[in-house]
Amino acid sequence: MSSQPSTSSLPPLPTPARFEFPYAExxxxxxxxxxxxxxxxxxxxxxxxxxxxxxxxxxxxxxxxxxxxxxxxxxxxxxxxxxxxxxxxxxxxxxxxxxxxxxxxxxxxxxxxxxxxxxxxxxxxxxxxxxxxxxxxxxxFRSRQSKKVKVESSESNVEEEKDEEFLPEDNEVNGGEGEYLSVEVRALMARYDAMLPKTTQVEEKEEDxxxxxxxxxxxxxxxxxxxxxxxxxxxxxxxxxxxxxxxxxxISTVPLGSRKQLCINDKVRALARNGGDERMNEACLDMQKSNKARCEFLPKSEDVAMLDARDAVLAEVRDIEDIVQMGRKCGVCPYYSTRRAVKQAQLVxxxxxxxxxxxxxxxxxxxxxxxxxxxxxxxxxxxxxxxxHSTTLTHHHLTSAISQLQQYLSRFKTRLKPIHTLWIRQTLSVLTGLSKVCLSFSTATPSSSNSSQNKSRAEMMDVNTFMARAGGSTDQVNLMNLVRYLKESKLARKVSGFTEKVEEDSKKRNKGERSDVRTRHAAIAAFHLVESFLLSLTDAKDDGRVILSEEGGKLELRYILLNPAERFRxxxxxxxxxxxxxxxxxxxxxxxxxxxxxxxxxxxxxxSCSHVIPKSNLLTQVVSCGPRKIELEFKYSNRSDDSLLAELGSVILSTVGLVPDGIVVFLPSYSFLDKIKHTWTSVLPKLAERKHVFYEPQTSGEVETVLRDYSLAISTVTDQKPPGIGDKRKGALLFAVVGGKLSEGINFSDKLGRCVIMVGLPFANIASVELSERMKYVSGLPGAGPDASKELYENLCMRAVNQSIGRAIRHANDYACILLVDKRYASQRIRRKLPKWIREDVQVPPDWAGVARGLAGFFREKREREGVVSVP
The missing domain is CATH 3.40.50.300 (P-loop containing nucleotide triphosphate hydrolases)
Structure with missing residues (x-):
């Protein structure tokens, strides 16, 4: 409450002896x-x-x-x-x-x-x-009738009115050109404004x-x-x-989401399909300012319908789907009604x-x-x-933005205020300078080691060095002021809207030509991407870098943030x-x-909390060698070793004979997955004889299908067919990739994940320019020890490992085993980076025989206690 005493003056609260938890114990x-x-x-x-x-x-x-x-x-x-x-x-x-x-x-x-x-x-x-x-x-919501406003215009002025919307907006705070006037003139204007009678009341600020x-x-x-x-x-x-x-x-609660999730204007939603989310945002903002084409679902902020919508959002606990449904029934925009409810919400x-x-x-x-x-x-x-806080800009987008801005300036130069013409020319100058840096990098003679036709090169520099290379008149441009102008004038939105109109007109003139939606979307989005990139450059302190890269003839500019602390601060x-x-x-x-x-x-x-499961419901073992006593160490340099791959095949073949139901194998990369598919010509058929075999798909659209089939294979075999009759396969085996589509947010509970096998340590590519610079930056932070960069490198890997192996145990009655297949997991340095509930009881058997005995004993005990252990 606004009139509440300050926090520091309040008496301390004791920790409750008992919380109102929804379950008794x-x-x-x-x-x-x-x-x-x-x-x-x-x-x-x-x-x-x-x-x-x-x-x-x-x-x-x-x-x-x-x-x-x-x-x-x-x-x-x-x-x-x-x-x-x-x-x-x-x-x-x-x-x-x-x-x-x-x-x-x-x-x-x-x-x-x-x-x-x-x-x-x-x-x-x-x-x-x-x-x-x-x-x-x-x-x-309170029902209300929405009337669509019909706009009548004579043909002679329609085109002129349409073009008006593409002109840059003036700075509302400073009266258009005010911020560019002298201090004396601005002071005089302020005194004049103060003498004018006040015709509007200042809206009372809503209590937060x-x-x-x-x-x-x-x-x-x-x-x-x-x-x-x-x-x-x-x-x-x-x-x-x-x-x-x-x-x-x-508690009054409100869920916030994007326009894409909450918009109920079908015309605006269609723009998202044809022009992307940015075009949808533009259309929404444009319709707010138009008296002729104002969105029918957006009443004014203090309109009774909007206030009713706000209260309806706050009155009950609802998710986004509920609010969208309510918005459609009452005709009030869910996106703005949820925003309107934030101040009076207690949980957002x-x-x-x-x-x-x-x-x-x-x-x-x-x-x-x-x-x-x-x-x-x-x-x-x-x-x-x-x-x-990182952005990517291709040279193609950059050249498209330059072309669009030149076309825009040519079309409107006689109607632009001088101050807008000046800033647009300065923007063109900066973009041209950036393009020259890209072309200079592309035409530079590559080193002998990178002289192949499909050359892949990258160079990193700080923002000051990058802007110095842009050279020319960019030295006379204050980038902070330029970005502020772009933001206040809404130039990206104006240029994109104008570009879309040109594209539409061209399509009408050439009715026989089909419009390429992707190409059109890229053209419209180009100037927005440029604006985002320039904003990143102005936001950069000493913790940002610019990467110039070229691969397969594609030139790219990337701004990367190295230090998240300042933004989170x-x-x-x-x-x-x-x-x-x-x-x-x-x-x-x-x-x-x-x-x-x-x-x-x-x-x-x-x-760091322990798990709610009894310790007997989890078995974690390090697998340092396989059945043929070959050491298992899947470093990047030896992942193609045939004997090592064969030993891994033996490990998995032995495991499928000991583990019932579902097994998930996490591999370090998609390339490694492809490698075993091509190498295990004899192993995969043997695996398929014992379990149905599935692979993580390359496209997101196939994930649900693979998971459904994997689940169905397990439930059909284990629940409906008596052992030894018909299909002899018992359960299913799923090969997945660490950091892929199945390593996070997917639950392999109960029979879906009786065993999770983690193959190797999925270290990132240390040759990556971005990763190398990040490691270098971290090692230079105050208080960083000599192993700071190594620690970062290991931690990135282990966080991915922990996410993957955490897929197995999903509730109090679940049970599973985890196999860490790489001898490096036996080291204390690596094991101490595992979650507490796993690392406390990690076993390191001396050989594969010890691992196999552990697996067999674990599942034998579960079978014997079948009537005691409740497994949904």
Whole structure:
């Protein structure tokens, strides 16, 4: 609440003795996690917590954070009440207690008026929905009729009006050319503006409630979070009886998503299919400013329909699909109604990119000051930050943007204000300079080692060196001001819109020609990509690099971020507390060094939970050699060794005879997968005799089909056919790739993953220019030890390993074995980077016979205890 006392003045909250967990007896690790997170939020700390998948991590996080939020708000209310009582007693010491209490109640009613009004609105929405449910009607919004505005224009001025929309926008803040005028003139204009009568009222700023921002990687993960939230006692609940007074307010929550997920305007959605997401965003923004073609689903911000939509979003816990359905029924834009609801929400769920990008936060009017941020599935947070702040620009896109801008300037030069003409020419100058750098790199004589026809070359430099090479008039251009101009003038949107119109006109003139959607989309997107690249250059400190590369005749410019800490610092320094959570957060040292080097160690709490399964339900073994006693070490240099591949084949052949149901084999790369397909001419048929064999597909569209067939092969063989009758194959074998489509977000629970085999250590290509520079940068950070770069290299590998092997155990009654097939897993240095719940009981048998005995004994014990071990 805006009038609440500051956090520092509030009395401390004790850790609850018992949390309102939706199940009667939470596991010990769940209690430990809830206490750790609660203390982190209360004490304003950063918590890095690891809780294996299958231990109810999301539900536990929600219970802990929402318990703290509820207690925090109650504490603040009590503190306000006590402060008012003390103040009233001090003002009139002789007043009897009943007078003080009467005055106190009146003051509190005034103080809580906004809150009471908000809760009453939401209760009214819930009551209306109860009535609709009883009447067998669905929907939550107030129905309204949308009238489409017909625009009549004479043919003589239609073309002129259409062209107007492509002119650059003036700087609204500074009155168009204001920022380019002298200080004296601007001061005079400001004094003149101050003398004018005020005809508009300043809108009262909406109260920003204390809240939890809960981010995850994908929309699917956020939808699962919503289903977990519905299990808790924090959701609004009420009877379906219209006259019921049992309504409880609960937590107001809102899910945020992109226009692609939330837009209900079919015409705008069609643009996403034909012109990409950027074109969809452009069309939406253009329609907001057009009085003639304004989107029929977008009322003004304070329109009753929009406020009703906001309240409907907040009244119940809904996921994005629910809100889209509601929006279609009432005719109010779900994208803007969810944005409108953020201020009054107490729990906001959103994907990574909306939280981690400053521009996205500003667009959504997200103020993180004093709030709590929880990032789930945070194991890939570092890579995500690096990725969203890195940009790629091909030379083809660059030349397309130059051509578009030249065409644009030629078309509008007589109608542009002088200041716009000046900035557009400067933009052209910069882009031409960048193109010259690319061409110079391409025509440079390659070294003898790279002199093949399909040459592959790369060169890295810092931003200053890169801009110096661009040379020419770029030296006279302030890149910060140029990017600010591009942003304020919306030039990328104007140029792209104009380009699209030219393409459409050309298509109409040549009716016989078919339009290439991909080519057209690339042409429209070109200037946006250029703008993003220039923005990256201005955002660069000493932690960014530019890579020039050429492969197969394709020239590319890439800006890469090397240090995620500075970008994440913008979040950390604003919020009250940050919680990073994941199923496999090891090695945690990476987070401490790369995300929080500016944070004092005392502010960071770490917790690595054990699993909820009994230790007897997991067997992890290092396989250092195979049945023929050949050492197994799958370094990149010997992955093509025929004897090593043959030994691996023997290991898997032996394993399939010992393990029932499903086995997943993770390989270090797609090329390694292709290698065994071509090499195992005798091994694969033998495997196929024992289990159905499947391979990870190269395209995402085939993943569901492969998983369905893999699951069906296991359930059909194990559940329906008596052993020894018909198909002799028992279960299935799936070959997957570390870091591929099946190594994250896919659950191989129960029979789908009785054994996970990790082959080798999937180290990244150390010859990569980008990785080499990142390792060099990390080793030069303050406090970095002599092994900092090696540690980074190993940690990248082990994080991928941990994600893959964590696919097997997915719930409390599950059981599986893990085989780490490479002798390097026997070293303490590597094993200590495994998740705690795995590394505590890793076995290192001396030979394959020991591994085989372990596997046989593990599954024999499970068969004998079949009536005791509950396996769904």
């Amino acid at each position: 939470p596991y010990d690790i769940q209690v430990e996690l809830m206490r750790t997170v609660f203390r982190a939020l209360e004490d304003g700390k950063i918590a890095i917590v690891e809780s294996p998948t299958g231990t109810g991590k999301s539900l536990t996080l929600l219970t802990a954070t929402l318990t703290w939020l509820r207690d925090h708000e109650e504490r603040a209310d009590k503190e306000v009440e006590e402060s008012l009582r003390t103040k009233l007693q001090a003002e009139d010491p002789d007043d009897p207690p009943w007078v003080i209490e009467h005055a106190l109640k009146a003051s509190l009613d005034t103080h809580r008026a906004a809150q009471s009004e908000r809760l009453a609105r939401l209760a009214a929405v819930r009551n209306k929905e109860r009535q609709q449910r009883l009447a067998s009607a669905t929907g939550a 409630l204390p809240k939890i921002y809960f981010a995850s990687r994908t929309h699917t993960q956020l939808r699962q979070l919503t289903s977990e939230l519905l299990k808790t006692t924090f959701v609004p609940s009420s009877s379906d009886t219209p006259d019921s007074e049992g309504d409880t307010h609960g 769920t959103l994907p990574y990119n909306l939280l981690l990008q400053k521009n996205a936060r500003e667009a959504l009017d997200i103020d993180l000051k004093g709030q709590v941020v929880v990032i789930d599935e945070a194991h890939n947070l570092i890579d995500t930050i690096l990725s969203i 913008e979040v950390v320094e604003q919020v009250r507390s940050v919680v990073l959570a994941g199923g496999t957060m090891e090695p945690i040292n990476d987070f401490l060094r790369q995300l929080f080097p500016f944070v004092t160690p005392s502010r960071i709490i770490t917790l």
